[in-house]
Amino acid sequence: MDGKDIRKIVVACDAGMGSSVMLASSLRKELRKAGVTVEHTPVNSIPGDADIVVCHAGLGARARNSAPDKPVITFQVFLGDPAVARLVKAVKDGGEIGA
Amino acid sequence: MAAAYTPAVSGSGLKAGVQRLGGHLAGMVMPNIGAFIAWGLVTALFIPTGWLPNKHFGELVDPTITYLLPILIGYTGGRMVHGQRGAVVGAVATMGVVVGSKIPMFLGAMIVGPFAAYLLKKVDGYIQERTRTGFEMLVDNFTAGIVGGAVAVFGVWGVGPIVRQVTKGAGNGVEWLIHHHLLPLASVLIEPAKVLFLNNAVNHGVLAPLGFAEAAKDGRSILFMLESNPGPGLGVLLAYLLFGPRSLRPSVPAAIIIHFLGGIHEIYFPYILMKPRLILAAIAGGAAGIATFMATDAGLVAAPSPGSIFAYVAETPKHGWIGVYLGILIAAAVSFAVGAALLGFGRFAEKKPDETTAEAPGGTSEAAAEDPAGAAGAPAARETASPSPQEA
Numbered sequence: 369m370d371g372k373d374i375r376k377i378v379v380a381c382d383a384g385m386g387s388s389v390m391l392a393s394s395l396r397k398e399l400r401k402a403g404v405t406v407e408h409t410p411v412n413s414i415p416g417d418a419d420i421v422v423c424h425a426g427l428g429a430r431a432r433n434s435a436p437d438k439p440v441i442t443f444q445v446f447l448g449d450p451a452v453a454r455l456v457k458a459v460k461d462g463g464e465i466g467a
Numbered sequence: 468m469a470a471a472y473t474p475a476v477s478g479s480g481l482k483a484g485v486q487r488l489g490g491h492l493a494g495m496v497m498p499n500i501g502a503f504i505a506w507g508l509v510t511a512l513f514i515p516t517g518w519l520p521n522k523h524f525g526e527l528v529d530p531t532i533t534y535l536l537p538i539l540i541g542y543t544g545g546r547m548v549h550g551q552r553g554a555v556v557g558a559v560a561t562m563g564v565v566v567g568s569k570i571p572m573f574l575g576a577m578i579v580g581p582f583a584a585y586l587l588k589k590v591d592g593y594i595q596e597r598t599r600t601g602f603e604m605l606v607d608n609f610t611a612g613i614v615g616g617a618v619a620v621f622g623v624w625g626v627g628p629i630v631r632q633v634t635k636g637a638g639n640g641v642e643w644l645i646h647h648h649l650l651p652l653a654s655v656l657i658e659p660a661k662v663l664f665l666n667n668a669v670n671h672g673v674l675a676p677l678g679f680a681e682a683a684k685d686g687r688s689i690l691f692m693l694e695s696n697p698g699p700g701l702g703v704l705l706a707y708l709l710f711g712p713r714s715l716r717p718s719v720p721a722a723i724i725i726h727f728l729g730g731i732h733e734i735y736f737p738y739i740l741m742k743p744r745l746i747l748a749a750i751a752g753g754a755a756g757i758a759t760f761m762a763t764d765a766g767l768v769a770a771p772s773p774g775s776i777f778a779y780v781a782e783t784p785k786h787g788w789i790g791v792y793l794g795i796l797i798a799a800a801v802s803f804a805v806g807a808a809l810l811g812f813g814r815f816a817e818k819k820p821d822e823t824t825a826e827a828p829g830g831t832s833e834a835a836a837e838d839p840a841g842a843a844g845a846p847a848a849r850e851t852a853s854p855s856p857q858e859a
Contacts (some may be wrong), residue, residue, distance in 0.1 A: 381733065383667050386773055387731050387734065390734075393675070411490070424664065424733070424737075427664055435527055445718070445742070447718045
């Protein structure tokens with residue numbers, strides 16, 4: 369999947385109210401000019417129109433269960449994680465994203 | 468490259484299963500936290516021992532916790548199972564356990580709400596194919612009405628009394644722990660569960676419903692503070708700030724603000740997962756905090772959610788300041804001291820940066836500098852961290 373094809377990123381956390389909101393708002397700021405929608409949801413109800421799912425590694429298994437057909441990107445730290453940084457770069461500049 | 472983005476499913480199936488169950492429980496409570504806080508604020512202000520005692524406004528307190536809050540939970544639980552129709556029968560069914568038990572019925576609502584919705588889902592699946600054109604609305608409305616009514620009656624008759632006993636039993640268990648000064652031991656379970664992302668399940672699925680039952684009786688509950696105390700996390704982060712691996716230190720101040728002021732505890736979990744032994748610092752801090760809350764007979768009027776210091780300030784009852792703040796402070800101090808010792812007061816911090824700079828990819832930003840530490844430290848951390856709840 370190419371970063372340029374991403375239209376909608378879903379950030380998931382346990383309740384969809386805490387950490388996912390925080391990360392989604394910082395992604396939204398970073399990707400403001402890229403024309404990408406960033407949403408936050410509980411990990412059990414990832415919407416069908418998501419192009420890619422971002423969640424903490426500790427919730428990775430649940431994200432893959434709840435959205436088996438979506439590429440899931442997992443990260444370890446909430447601030448400045450390399451996986452998230454690579455995603456942002458791929459969305460901005462194009463380039464392959466692992467699925 | 469692609470594999471690096473999505474490593475194999477992490478954690479055992481059991482862990483994900485428990486998380487999922489807990490997620491369902493918490494998912495019924497968390498969207499309704501605003502209503503709980505409204506109740507908490509009204510209670511803190513207008514009850515006879517409150518800030519602005521007012522008999523007239525105080526009449527809001529009882530019906531809100533007896534009817535509104537459980538029904539909201541049942542409604543939300545029903546919606547999770549079967550959309551708007553599930554929500555409606557979930558609410559109706561919850562009315563049954565509320566009337567059948569006469570105590571705040573959160574546990575009952577968490578059971579019958581989704582159950583009624585599931586029943587309706589099955590009924591819908593069976594009947595909808597067999598409904599003649601033009602009769603859909605009639606059939607839909609009456610199946611929902613019949614299922615909701617039936618589960619409500621069943622709730623009054625059967626579920627309510629049983630769940631009342633269970634809730635009482637759990638409450639007695641907690642009282643027993645408090646009476647025998649064993650409540651601080653709860654941290655041994657709570658803190659490891661937290662960093663494995665069971666924080667919402669533990670707090671909103673288990674502790675908060677018991678806490679609200681207690682708060683309805685006594686005006687405050689210590690149970691709201693067992694999991695949500697921001698002290699232990701603050702102590703761990705401070706220990707990282709001063710003694711952690713140098714490459715990680717720059718990210719800590721922002722994490723402290725998000726954790727302690729913003730109340731998003733998830734931000735500190737990775738710091739513990741990277742160095743699993745720090746869970747001992749969180750446990751020690753949590754236990755010290757609970758011991759302080761017990762010694763000072765502290766409690767909050769409602770669940771502080773998120774677990775931010777501001778939520779604590781807003782939900783501390785009149786005359787309850789000292790115990791609550793002392794508990795947070797002592798929890799932070801103890802977990803900082805233990806955390807600092809576990810980090811060797813910085814003696815272990817020197818090796819990391821060399822590895823980090825050597826492995827760091829081209830980027831020179833702070834984020835890039837952290838990468839290898841985070842990527843290398845965390846998977847190992849997860850493996851050592853996961854067995855801990857089973858041991859505990």
